[in-house]
Amino acid sequence: MKIRENVPISELTTMRLGGAARYVLEVEQPEDVEAAYEFAAERELPTWVMGGGANTIGHDDGFPGVVILNRLKGIFVRKDGELVAVEELSEADFSDEIILVGMGGEVWDDFVKFAAEQGYTGIEAMSMIPGTVGAAPVQNIGAYGQDLAQVVESVEAYDTKTNEVITLAPPQMNMGYRTTRFNTGEDAGRFFIISVAVKLRRGELTPPFYNSLQRYIDEHGVTDFSPMSIRKMVCEIRDEKLPDPEKVASAGSFFKNVGVAPEDVANVQERGIPLWVNADGSGKLNSGWLIEQCGLKGKELHGFRVSDKAALVLINERAKTYADLAKARQEIVDTVREKFGFTLEQEPVELVART
Secondary structure (H helix, E strand, C coil): CEEEEEEEHHHCCCCCCCCEEEEEEEECCHHHHHHHHHHHHHCCCCEEEECCCCCEECCCCCEEEEEEEECCCCEEEEECCEEEEHHHCCHHHCCCEEEEEEECCCEHHHHHHHHHHCCEECCHHHCCCCCECCCHHHHCCEECCEEHHHCEEEEEEEECCCCEEEEECHHHCCCCCCCCCCCCHHHCCCEEEEEEEEEEEECCCCCCCCHHHHHHHHHHCCCCCCHHHHHHHHHHHHHHHCCCCCCCCEEEECECCEEECHHHHHHHHHCCCCEEECCCCCEEECHHHHHHHCCCCCCEECCEEECCCCCCEEEECCCCCHHHHHHHHHHHHHHHHHHHCCCCCECCEECCCCC
8 A cells, every 4th residue: 555645636636726735645555545544544634535636626725635546457257246357358248247356456447348348338528528437436427328227236345334345336425417415415435346247238228218328329420328338429529528637627518407396307408508308308508508598608717717618617727725615606506596596506516525
């Protein structure tokens, strides 16, 4: 386990903001997890778990505790109750349905790519979402009509309340739109995610497709909806619209899409506002569309620029402080609320000591 002191959070997060963390520990083996929390407990310091830092915003005063970086690696298939590394498997070992397991520090997109290459559907539309496998269940990541809740089979986690490694089933995760037991309520921050298991099958995504994906299909005359084809389309769409957070200071989608109750869907449609209607009758508004309609696309606000390709993305061009971000965020929220009556919510979490 690697231990560093006084590390700038701006170096750990893709938005490039934040003062120093008192300690940063890199967990590379499962046995390091308990040791990391013991390290913090001995010093009576708060903890914060981070993967790739793509969904975390640092504050100017830093973090007076221990940031634990999840660096657990590996992709496995569960066979007869045992985990077998994919490198040890032959083509004959892959059945029509599998339980694919990724360690928490594995890059999410590498996990998706492997599944798609083997012909498994279920997560291919979530290609190129930045971050790690361990971060995926924390906010129930999703894109283009797929989300983790649809396929997650279980999560193995270290429970800091009982100091035990446990297995959580989907009903125990309370998964909603970008909210889960892992990031909401009294259990937020309680669990360190060691690995995530998803249940996938060989097959392909079927219509109806998410609006932007359908537009791509129509424009390019695509008829192949296999996992690798869907992945290719999603990657091209994201490459066109979204900056690489490793190269451009940003945090991916900065605002959550707006949820619409079933009884309000018709009213929103009558207003001419495009929305995606879910199977349960509820709706989802594209926050980027709302921001664009307010004339904010491409605008610079307090050192941040609303991306001219995807208005849902805030790019840090020259801001140095969290105060700059707070002012830019508020200006966008106020403008959208005034024009449409909807209140946008920030998607990235903020690195602060939990009370």
